Amino acid sequence: MVQTKTLPDRPLGIALIGTGFMGKCHAMAWRNVAAVFGGAHHRLEILSDATPESAKKFADQFGFARATARWEEAVTDPKVDVVSITAPNGMHRPMAEAALKAGKHVWLEKPMALTLADAEAMAATAAAYPGQVTMLGYNYLRSPAFQSARNMIRDGVIGQPLAFRGVYDEDYSADPLLPWSWRMTHEGGGLGALGDLGCHLVSHMLALMGPVTEVVAQTQVAIPTRPSPEGPKRVENEDSALAMLRFASGAQGSFATSRVARGRKCRLQWEVHGSEGTIVFDQENMNELWLHRAGEAGFTRHLTGPDQPDFAAFCPAPGHNFGFNEQKVVEARDLLAAIAGGPNVGPDFAQGLEIEKIIHAMAASNGSTIRIERVTR
Amino acid sequence: MVQTKTLPDRPLGIALIGTGFMGKCHAMAWRNVAAVFGGAHHRLEILSDATPESAKKFADQFGFARATARWEEAVTDPKVDVVSITAPNGMHRPMAEAALKAGKHVWLEKPMALTLADAEAMAATAAAYPGQVTMLGYNYLRSPAFQSARNMIRDGVIGQPLAFRGVYDEDYSADPLLPWSWRMTHEGGGLGALGDLGCHLVSHMLALMGPVTEVVAQTQVAIPTRPSPEGPKRVENEDSALAMLRFASGAQGSFATSRVARGRKCRLQWEVHGSEGTIVFDQENMNELWLHRAGEAGFTRHLTGPDQPDFAAFCPAPGHNFGFNEQKVVEARDLLAAIAGGPNVGPDFAQGLEIEKIIHAMAASNGSTIRIERVTR
């Protein structure tokens, strides 16, 4: 199950913007990708963060050669070939467009942008630089278990896919006493649960089921106001959303996401019913895949192992758990393989726009059916 | 947790129509209810089945005194007080109405009827005989785990309920080679998965969340034709259905049911997200309930035991599994408690009509929102 992809054989220069959750995750991916998958070790050239002090501190910790508090410097640095962007969502568009215009490859965290208009503009900019690779940070597409499920469906292991049932729930906003923040406004936070979580579920759904043709959805602000120093303030963007979908294949889908689901931590969970079997996955147990095939007695638990894509590069032994951060190493490899001239498995900015169209349609539906026009071929 | 309900202290006469899956289940319930819960032992007077021979055979096996191939005889028998109806769905209306008109209490298997018009007529008939008890066989409402979950939600254990997510999937029609049958037509089988399975999920949903105000749904005939001796024939009623719902409480719900979900045997599974916790249940593991409350580390698995309603009457020891058939003994007790003059916990025919209205609205929605008018107070 070891698939070798051709990787760049000369060192690339890397810039990293942001040092939070995802910033550190990108840094570790850059430190590991060559050790895991081979190819050249790349140069960690420059790291940008909010202040000169924090930039310097994290450049030292993550092993970057230089630091800056001016992201414009990082994205235009002549020694840089690839820019990792992990800044707040509202900065995605200016940073990504500046990097593209400076001739860089761009690795951008999801969601693409705060608004659909921004996402459309970014996809247009990316299209204007066809020689540069764009990649969005949909890391949950990279786990061996997910890749294995996707391949099994593609290869007909469960026959013709008839139905998708998916949820992505967390509880980071479940506490009604959680204070109001600008992230709960449209202007500051864009979509709510759909933007944070729902877009990941759409990325899985598209990879498993193919394009969506129509969607009808309902959203909910479950906790309408939040405390603030000035008293209760109104929450604008959705705490949860439900949707029903039709796929171009004729299959049917249900979709739900919530940021107020008490006890759920990373429940990106779905199942696909096929004419000859069913596959079930839950990211909270990302090292398990459950498969039932017609004629078998029940569901079989597949522990992640070297029989699944990309696992063997990390570890030769089954049942030895793959980690969340390692997904990002696979993502870096996918980006590098595209830079080396191989196909871009994406999602690139065009495919990212497709995801944005679907979640914005959900946000706007209010119980009415909306047709989805395709962005990509 | 032992709640004593007053039961009839004089023996009632029982008639049973039908001897299949549910017929046997009713017979065992009648044989056990007094031994388990106390009260009088009732007289198993007469059993009706398709032929004199099968009626006689099963009357002997189940311990009924007399047998008949004419159901009219059973429902009008002067020694009979209660009629258990487990005949094919198309016979529910004539049998139930005849029994009511003959002055009997009626215990009827779900779904109420093939058509909404029939269900409405039956509810009207029942309303005309207010001194007679009607009870529908929604046995999944009776398990200790379900009752415990319902009570916890009612008592605020998870705070204010915000969202319901439910599915009921089986795979009894999943094989594309399963031959066409009259059950796959509207005239013979009424609704498909919604009638067989979906109505059970609605019964859980209403008990947990209260009344529904609107629904939007999509149905699917996943396997459009089935083999028959005359060649492929078209399937009319739905293999699966999806819905989104609003509750009078302001909460939101998602709903899915399928009879073509490979590997699922009795997956009546739901979760309720509350402002202070989450409850999760799956009928395939009907002796487990999963509860998370704000501040706890994760979900706790509650094994069924005497701390849950009605279990102690069957067994004093926790972790000793309650069985599917025992749900029916609880249902018989509920029926008898209503006959003895206590409140009818239902679903009676009025509440059953409410369930029917919802599933027929789902069947008719085709992506449009339908308002649900309440039947009961």
Next chain:
Amino acid sequence: MVQTKTLPDRPLGIALIGTGFMGKCHAMAWRNVAAVFGGAHHRLEILSDATPESAKKFADQFGFARATARWEEAVTDPKVDVVSITAPNGMHRPMAEAALKAGKHVWLEKPMALTLADAEAMAATAAAYPGQVTMLGYNYLRSPAFQSARNMIRDGVIGQPLAFRGVYDEDYSADPLLPWSWRMTHEGGGLGALGDLGCHLVSHMLALMGPVTEVVAQTQVAIPTRPSPEGPKRVENEDSALAMLRFASGAQGSFATSRVARGRKCRLQWEVHGSEGTIVFDQENMNELWLHRAGEAGFTRHLTGPDQPDFAAFCPAPGHNFGFNEQKVVEARDLLAAIAGGPNVGPDFAQGLEIEKIIHAMAASNGSTIRIERVTR
């Protein structure tokens, strides 16, 4: 998977001694066995309990014709053919021997007796009445999942069995503040966890693995004293026990039981490693069996259903849970089939003595190896 056993075609007279947990369970088994499996309905002749009042009350509730506070009367009643004995363990020997001497078949709850000497005497008495059937209440041998596992091992589904790993843990004595009782003495309670729980695990082990040739064990009184009105009193019999075993087949076994395992309610859990596969079972989820076979990706969860022994007589639908009490209906059927002249699948008193020898050897081992001599062929 419906195996029909010949059952008595004439009604037998039944006596029941005891009305607690197991008394009620026997009563329900007698009320159901014919309805479930066919054959004659038997006469519930006489029930014996501690006082005339309780005997009368439970005779009415369970449907027995007569009541007595003198067990001697029940075991010698001329209308009685079979005696169900569910009295305290210290009464098992006198009751069972009196019943045998009165010409009755005996259905006796486990453990057989308080002492090994008593068990030996009882086996000798039973051997003196070869025309009368004895059956011990090892109900966990009767579930469809257990029977299916036993058959799979017998049929070579997992190849040659190499190792058994079993535990039976509960927590009924885990609270250190639980008061001292005579059940914690050798004279009053016999063995502790080994007698209550361990013997069940031995019954599974022998059924799956065949005879034991040697055992080495350790016991533990985890909570050495218990509160009593006179101050702390010493606990004599074991709270927990560990053992290692050799089987005649050459396989190896590990064994553990505890009555002080916090959170365990009915964890009779084991796995058998075979040369070509592994089977795993846990009574707390008695409707699941987990099977792995060489070449498969992992363990498959088999939900109980009509493909497993005896389930179809209760219910035609898979995934519809079998209950603890229904095990006893299967046990009644097994007893009746032996009375009707079929083979006694046991455990009869000779096989029960074999179980007692093993648990008493465990209690006595104190880290030394003890050879087990076989009782039965």
Next chain:
Amino acid sequence: MVQTKTLPDRPLGIALIGTGFMGKCHAMAWRNVAAVFGGAHHRLEILSDATPESAKKFADQFGFARATARWEEAVTDPKVDVVSITAPNGMHRPMAEAALKAGKHVWLEKPMALTLADAEAMAATAAAYPGQVTMLGYNYLRSPAFQSARNMIRDGVIGQPLAFRGVYDEDYSADPLLPWSWRMTHEGGGLGALGDLGCHLVSHMLALMGPVTEVVAQTQVAIPTRPSPEGPKRVENEDSALAMLRFASGAQGSFATSRVARGRKCRLQWEVHGSEGTIVFDQENMNELWLHRAGEAGFTRHLTGPDQPDFAAFCPAPGHNFGFNEQKVVEARDLLAAIAGGPNVGPDFAQGLEIEKIIHAMAASNGSTIRIERVTR
């Protein structure tokens, strides 16, 4: 839950011997430890492998500056401060002793050595160089879930520990057609399952329960011969082992390990019964910990998250899985903290010898009780 340990603030020189499963794992740990935990980035000086070509290839891939096919060169290199030894077990003693004598700190993969005599000699050598740190690669001690469990037991969360029940099973030798190899001899492979797997379980047991005072064990060669080109050859070392243990605390333990347990991939599974609760862990689901405390309804599933030791340094979000390889990063941090002058959490060579004594006692017991003398204070 972020505990900061002081790490070296000047770069150390690192040598790595071996490039297989564990070699790659050490390399990634060295590449990540500073990025994750802070402190100086260390110099990857020299890598040693079997041939000059493979050494060069892996030095390039893992980012080491130089390569050699002579391990003696790596362990004596003047620019090297720490030697990672991941060579075959038979080489552990000469390599570790040479490194110690050359003034290096030693990070050695388990098991320490092929024979108890070798382990004793190595511990003596380490004792002669008290200024140099030794650390053994018991990576399963490092996961956040394990550390959390250990801390909870230490802090009395489950009261007084009464019993340990542990297994470590895999199936890498389960196939009877797996060819004979020198690893199946005492001379080439040392102990079998006890050396490969059992020692890990002992490391967990000691960390959770404290010192062992006596052990009685049984071993088994389940598949006595294996195919070879010269015909079937005899397997010398054990395929599986069982043991019962007494701890200095008075608690009791059971222990089992197998390399022929079909379907088990990394089942390092144990539970600890305490007077006030129970903890359960399984390495195959290393991101889950199950806790029951007196008074709670059942077991609660704790997903790994930043509330557990060391997780937050990798990821701020609960439910985002920690990976097998990340355990090794924690181990590197523990080694570096000891080098920086903090306490050595071990296992160092003295503690490693204690583990070896226990597994060699198990191998020798043959059903007799063996007292264990303590190595460490």
